[in-house]
Structure formats: structure tokens, C-alpha cells
Amino acid sequence: MTTSLTELGSKFAGLMLIWGIIQQYFPPALSKRFDYLWRRVENHFYPYVQITIDEFSNGKRNEIYSHINSYLGTKSIKKDAKLLKVEKSKNSKSFAVSLDEGEEITDEFQGAKFSWRNYSVKSSRSNSVPMEKKSYRLTFNQRDREIVTGKYLNHITEEGKAIQFLNRKQKIYSNNCSNDWYWYGKGMWRDINFEHPATFDTLAMDPKKKAEIINDLIAFSKGKDYYSKVGKAWKRGYLLYGPPGTGKSTMIAAIANYLNYDIYDLELTSVKDNSGLKKLLMETTSKSIIVIEDIDCSIDLTEKESTENKETGKLTLSGLLNFIDGIWSACGQERIIIFTTNHKEKLDPALIRRGRMDMHIEMSYCRYEAFKVLAKNYLNLETHTLFQQIQGLLEEVDMSPCDVAEHLMLKNASGGPQICLDNLIQALIEAKKKKANKDSKESKEKAKQNSMKIKKFSAKFLRSFGSVQKLLK
Numbered sequence: 361m362t363t364s365l366t367e368l369g370s371k372f373a374g375l376m377l378i379w380g381i382i383q384q385y386f387p388p389a390l391s392k393r394f395d396y397l398w399r400r401v402e403n404h405f406y407p408y409v410q411i412t413i414d415e416f417s418n419g420k421r422n423e424i425y426s427h428i429n430s431y432l433g434t435k436s437i438k439k440d441a442k443l444l445k446v447e448k449s450k451n452s453k454s455f456a457v458s459l460d461e462g463e464e465i466t467d468e469f470q471g472a473k474f475s476w477r478n479y480s481v482k483s484s485r486s487n488s489v490p491m492e493k494k495s496y497r498l499t500f501n502q503r504d505r506e507i508v509t510g511k512y513l514n515h516i517t518e519e520g521k522a523i524q525f526l527n528r529k530q531k532i533y534s535n536n537c538s539n540d541w542y543w544y545g546k547g548m549w550r551d552i553n554f555e556h557p558a559t560f561d562t563l564a565m566d567p568k569k570k571a572e573i574i575n576d577l578i579a580f581s582k583g584k585d586y587y588s589k590v591g592k593a594w595k596r597g598y599l600l601y602g603p604p605g606t607g608k609s610t611m612i613a614a615i616a617n618y619l620n621y622d623i624y625d626l627e628l629t630s631v632k633d634n635s636g637l638k639k640l641l642m643e644t645t646s647k648s649i650i651v652i653e654d655i656d657c658s659i660d661l662t663e664k665e666s667t668e669n670k671e672t673g674k675l676t677l678s679g680l681l682n683f684i685d686g687i688w689s690a691c692g693q694e695r696i697i698i699f700t701t702n703h704k705e706k707l708d709p710a711l712i713r714r715g716r717m718d719m720h721i722e723m724s725y726c727r728y729e730a731f732k733v734l735a736k737n738y739l740n741l742e743t744h745t746l747f748q749q750i751q752g753l754l755e756e757v758d759m760s761p762c763d764v765a766e767h768l769m770l771k772n773a774s775g776g777p778q779i780c781l782d783n784l785i786q787a788l789i790e791a792k793k794k795k796a797n798k799d800s801k802e803s804k805e806k807a808k809q810n811s812m813k814i815k816k817f818s819a820k821f822l823r824s825f826g827s828v829q830k831l832l833k
């Protein structure tokens with residue numbers, strides 16, 4: 361289809377040119393009549409329309425061109441296009457394939473056929489470097505005009521965007537910028553590539569809880585229509601709480617990798633006031649996770665403090681609440697906000713109520729199910745005779761996944777899994793002893809305090825009894 365369409369198109373263009381020249385010698389009334397007839401002949405033999413999409417439009421890069429480029433590049437691998445180009449930019453994870461100059465490809469959408477051709481025109485200005493003008497030309501039957509403008513162009517733009525999103529390198533942004541001259545004028549966030557290896561497969565936790573979180577993330581990321589239907593801003597809040605070393609930060613990395621989102625690591629102690637917080641928020645993009653780690657330590661966020669500071673221009677709890685659910689936070693769609701804390705009980709209930717922090721996720725000490733994930737990751741073991749003993753010990757001792765993982769690391773080339781498991785058992789037995797000692801000390805201390813209380817009480821009672829006796833005498 362493609363070659364014949366393009367060839368036919370250029371032949372008609374040639375005929376049009378000749379017709380234009382001859383037309384000048386015709387009287388206007390006759391020329392109009394001929395023009396009408398010519399259009400009918402043309403529509404009969406060549407009922408096609410062409411749209412050209414240039415790489416640059418009005419001196420600016422044309423975004424649609426780059427989306428089409430990605431879309432057609434992916435199509436070209438599956439189709440039988442023979443002239444392809446491969447590029448890799450510093451911000452993309454893998455190679456990007458696109459059509460080479462002059463190559464054509466056909467596409468189908470809702471039963472309609474489309475032909476795409478890549479053009480490149482080189483021109484040289486009198487005194488300067490040669491310029492290359494790249495474009496795509498879309499040819500389609502004019503009966504499909506509505507499909508093209510109504511749906512097809514939208515469809516390829518969305519697909520192209522999605523391909524570019526998957527192919528880009530993830531970033532982690534931080535607002536904790538020093539006064540370093542290098543960052544001067546580079547915006548409020550600085551970024552580096554995010555390359556954390558954590559995934560949900562390597563995250564050690566109760567499998568049911570893990571599945572629940574993954575399902576929640578899937579529902580969120582596919583929820584565009586749902587959120588707009590119920591009239592809610594497309595964002596979700598997670599509170600991760602639990603003792604140190606239980607995997608809160610690791611979970612954030614796993615979520616970012618799962619959804620391919622960027623991370624904005626927001627350091628509240630570096631934020632001067634509420635308006636600074638708003639500016640930071642406005643510089644974040646969609647499909648991102650805004651993280652505030654150790655929220656309880658970041659700032660004194662009590663309601664009382666917030667009311668006192670309202671006028672003094674500081675960062676306040678109400679400022680933070682506005683940040684989470686104010687209208688500004690809905691400016692960029694598809695955003696996740698995550699708070700972490702070791703002390704959930706210290707947080708103001710207003711900050712973590714449902715609707716703000718939609719899901720409260722407890723990251724707990726390592727139990728048997730979580731241990732099995734670590735043993736698989738670190739030692740490639742799914743079963744072992746020592747597992748049963750470890751299971752029993754993990755029920756009695758609170759050890760963080762971080763500490764368990766440390767014992768499962770192969771420390772030298774000659775050490776095998778058996779040594780690691782033995783080491784872990786030793787550590788668990790030690791921890792169990794320590795716990796037993798601590799418990800017995802605590803119960804002795806409690807008993808001592810109780811007996812002191814009883815002694816004090818009886819002395820007081822005896823004293824008062826003595827004074828009553830004296831009075832009665």
C-alpha cells in the first residue's frame with residue numbers, strides 16, 4: 361500500500377503543478393468549472409489526505425513528533441521495516457529504535473489503514489552549517505478523517521508517551537541542596553539517577569500484606585478514570601511505620617521501581633516556611649513519589665505549635681496538611697505521598713487520618729515468612745533442616761530484617777549457607793538470652809518497686825493509725 365500511495369501522491373502533485381500553469385490561460389468561470397471537475401477526478405483516483413508533522417514547530421521542539429517517533433520505532437521492530445536507526449540518550453534506560461530517512465511503515469487502527477513515512481530535508485544557509493529538517497508524513501483515506509483527528513492521533517501520542525516513560529531513567533530529587541555555587545539557579549530540587557535494586561520480590565515481609573500493597577498500587581496507577589469519575593485528585597498517601605531496619609526505605613524504593621516513578625525526597629528541616637513548601641510542590645512532576653522520612657523527627661508538628669506560628673511565617677502543620685490535600689497538590693496528576701516514622705503514636709492524628717494517609721503499613725520485625733524471602737535472596741535456599749529451629753526462634757525474638765540479612769550475607773568465599781544459618785541461630789539465641797535477662801531484671805525491678813510501695817503504704821497506714829489512737833486517748 362505504502363509505496364503505491366506515495367508514488368501515486370507525487371504523480372498527482374506533478375499533474376496539479378501542470379494544471380496550475382495551464383489554468384492561468386483559462387477564463388475564470390471556465391477555470392472554476394475545471395477546478396471542480398479536477399477535484400472529483402482526483403478524489404476518485406487518489407482519495408488520500410496527507411498530514412505532515414515536523415520535528416520543530418515555530419522554533420520549538422514539537423512534542424507530538426517525538427511521541428510519534430517512539431510509537432513508530434516500537435511498531436517498526438514488529439513490522440517489516442528494513443531501514444531503522446538506533447539511538448541512546450543519557451536519560452534513557454535502553455536503546456530507542458526509529459525509522460530511518462525515507463523508510464515507510466503501515467499501521468492499522470479501528471479498521472483504518474495508515475501509512476507513515478519519515479522525511480528529512482537538508483538545506484544549507486548561505487554562510488552557515490547545513491540544517492536538517494525532519495518530519496513524518498501520514499497518509500490516509502479521506503473517509504477516515506474523523507478517526508485520525510478524533511482518536512488515532514491521540515492514541516499514538518499516548519502510546520508514544522508511555523513508551524518514553526518506560527524507557528526513561530528514573531530520578532531521585534532532593535531539596536536538601538547546600539549553598540554550593542553549582543546548584544545556583546538550577547531550581548529547588550537537585551536530581552541524580554535512581555538505581556536502587558530493591559523490588560517487591562526482594563522485600564521481606566508477610567506475603568499477604570505484600571500482595572495487598574501491590575494490588576493497591578495497581579488500582580492506583582490504573583485509576584485515572586475512576587478518580588476523575590468520583591471527583592478526587594489522583595493521589596494516594598501511605599504511612600510506613602515500624603522499628604529501625606524493618607524495610608521502610610527499602611519499600612519506597614520497591615514502590616518506585618514497581619511503578620517506574622521518580623522520587624522527591626523532601627527534607628522538611630530544609631524548608632523555611634509554608635510558601636517554600638508550596639514552591640517545592642509546584643516543581644514536582646506527575647508520576648512521582650513525594651517522600652518525607654522520619655516525619656516525627658523532621659519538625660515539631662503539633663496543632664498548638666501550628667496555630668502559634670501561623671503569623672510568624674514558619675512551616676506549620678496546617679501548611680503541611682495543605683501541601684498534602686490542598687488544591688495545589690492536584691496540579692500534577694498521579695502522585696503518591698509517603699511518610700515514614702519509627703513512632704506512629706507521636707504523630708498528630710490530623711496528619712495521618714484516612715484520606716490523607718490512605719494506607720497505614722506496619723513494617724515489623726522479621727518472622728518466618730519474611731525470613732524465607734531473605735534466605736532465598738541471600739543464600740538461594742528454599743528449604744533447609746535448620747529452618748524449623750530458626751522459625752521457632754524468630755517467633756520468640758524480635759530481630760529486624762536488616763539484622764537477619766546481615767547474618768545471611770556470605771562474608772567470605774569459602775563460607776557456605778550452613779555457616780550463615782548457624783551464625784543467625786547463634787545471634788538469635790544470644791538475643792533470646794538477653795531478652796530473658798532483661799525481662800527477669802525488669803520483673804525483679806517491678807517486684808522491688810511493688811514491695812517498696814507496700815512498705816510505704818503500710819508505714820503511712822501505721823502512722824495514721826497511731827495518730828488516730830492518740831486522738832482517741
Ligand SMILES: Nc1ncnc2c1ncn2[C@@H]1O[C@H](COP(=O)(O)OP(=O)(O)OP(=O)(O)O)[C@@H](O)[C@H]1O
Pocket residue numbers: 562563564565602603604605606607608609610611701702723760761762763765
Ligand atoms: N523487609 C526487608 N526486606 C529486605 N531487606 C530489608 C528489609 N528490611 C531491611 N532490609 C535490609 O536492611 C537495610 C536497612 O533497611 P531500611 O533502610 O529499609 O530500614 P528502615 O525501616 O528504613 O530503617 P529506619 O527506620 O532506620 O530508616 C536495607 O538496605 C535492606 O538491605
Ligand SMILES: [Mg+2]
Pocket residue numbers: 608609610653700
Ligand atoms: Mg529508613
